[in-house]
Amino acid sequence: MGSYARALSITFRMFMGITSHGKHSRITLNGRSAIRVLPESGRVRATVMVVHGMAARGNEDPRIQVLASAYAANGYEVIVPDYREIRGLRIDPGSIKRVEQDIIAIAKLEDRGPVGIFSASFSGSLSMVAASGKAADRVRAMLLLGPFGHVMSVVEHLFDAEDRDPYGFFVVLKNFLPGKSKKVQELRKCFEEAALDNGLQRSPRLLPARLANLRVPVRREFYRILNDAQYRRKIKDQIMNDPTVRKIASRIDAISHCPDIQASVTLIHGDRDNVIPPGESRLLFDHLRDQVPTRICLTPLISHGSPQVGMDLPLRVHQVVSAISFFLKQLEGR
Numbered sequence: 001m002g003s004y005a006r007a008l009s010i011t012f013r014m015f016m017g018i019t020s021h022g023k024h025s026r027i028t029l030n031g032r033s034a035i036r037v038l039p040e041s042g043r044v045r046a047t048v049m050v051v052h053g054m055a056a057r058g059n060e061d062p063r064i065q066v067l068a069s070a071y072a073a074n075g076y077e078v079i080v081p082d083y084r085e086i087r088g089l090r091i092d093p094g095s096i097k098r099v100e101q102d103i104i105a106i107a108k109l110e111d112r113g114p115v116g117i118f119s120a121s122f123s124g125s126l127s128m129v130a131a132s133g134k135a136a137d138r139v140r141a142m143l144l145l146g147p148f149g150h151v152m153s154v155v156e157h158l159f160d161a162e163d164r165d166p167y168g169f170f171v172v173l174k175n176f177l178p179g180k181s182k183k184v185q186e187l188r189k190c191f192e193e194a195a196l197d198n199g200l201q202r203s204p205r206l207l208p209a210r211l212a213n214l215r216v217p218v219r220r221e222f223y224r225i226l227n228d229a230q231y232r233r234k235i236k237d238q239i240m241n242d243p244t245v246r247k248i249a250s251r252i253d254a255i256s257h258c259p260d261i262q263a264s265v266t267l268i269h270g271d272r273d274n275v276i277p278p279g280e281s282r283l284l285f286d287h288l289r290d291q292v293p294t295r296i297c298l299t300p301l302i303s304h305g306s307p308q309v310g311m312d313l314p315l316r317v318h319q320v321v322s323a324i325s326f327f328l329k330q331l332e333g334r
């Protein structure tokens with residue numbers, strides 16, 4: 001089976017949500033738990049380290065299980081470390097060091113050598129930064145879904161866009177709402193609860209009970225941020241000019257680390273992504289394409305929104321499969 005056929009199988013399994021393949025176990029990396037999934041039979045073609053997204057279930061997210069099963073069914077070992085701070089919706093530059101350490105540790109396991117990286121959104125950009133330092137020569141290929149080049153551009157988008165994604169907006173406010181007062185801490189907790197209600201699709205939602213127990217001025221402030229566009233712009237300006245936020249942004253901006261990337265990079269981005277605009281992947285592509293093997297695919301099939309089905313569906317699927325095939329070829333060193 002060639003790389004295109006394997007990529008087609010992976011794509012089909014992921015869209016169908018198939019989780020029926022692979023030998024699952026747990027290992028420890030740098031003192032942290034990781035899920036390991038191996039093919040049920042045959043040789044292992046290569047190892048893919050998956051850096052889970054900013055979702056409350058972390059490496060136990062059902063989407064991760066589908067992904068691991070899809071790759072294992074096609075001959076790949078998958079290792080998914082758990083990052084508590086990312087699972088906790090916390091934007092922490094320290095995650096970069098932990099991902100870097102895990103890349104190096106996995107590459108040393110049984111002398112397997114350079115590995116592949118799969119990640120998405122915020123974690124995809126962190127993974128790119130992690131693969132630009134001490135671990136640069138331990139990564140052969142990266143497949144990133146919807147990453148950002150500049151985090152502040154994403155913050156601005158989430159505040160200004162009419163169709164902004166509420167989950168991403170809540171996560172930004174949980175992390176970056178300026179101030180250290182008790183009121184700000186209470187508001188940050190509210191935005192965290194709102195993000196969890198949204199991301200976990202909790203029923204009943206827990207945010208209403210938290211809001212009901214707040215002091216009236218804090219509750220009013222919460223709704224003012226959500227509903228008053230002019231006031232929201234003021235909050236955005238405070239975030240954009242906050243020294244602490246700018247320091248974090250300078251560390252996690254993937255674009256500034258492009259010159260140190262050695263691995264091939266495959267970028268797949270939803271062309272209507274309302275969390276991280278597709279222009280962020282275009283920007284990364286422009287900075288990488290003359291340096292390392294790079295492929296970009298902008299598609300409505302991979303997005304934070306719902307896939308769109310039309311007469312050109314076969315072409316759209318072909319474009320995504322071709323991009324994944326490129327990643328597999330690079331991962332296997334062909």
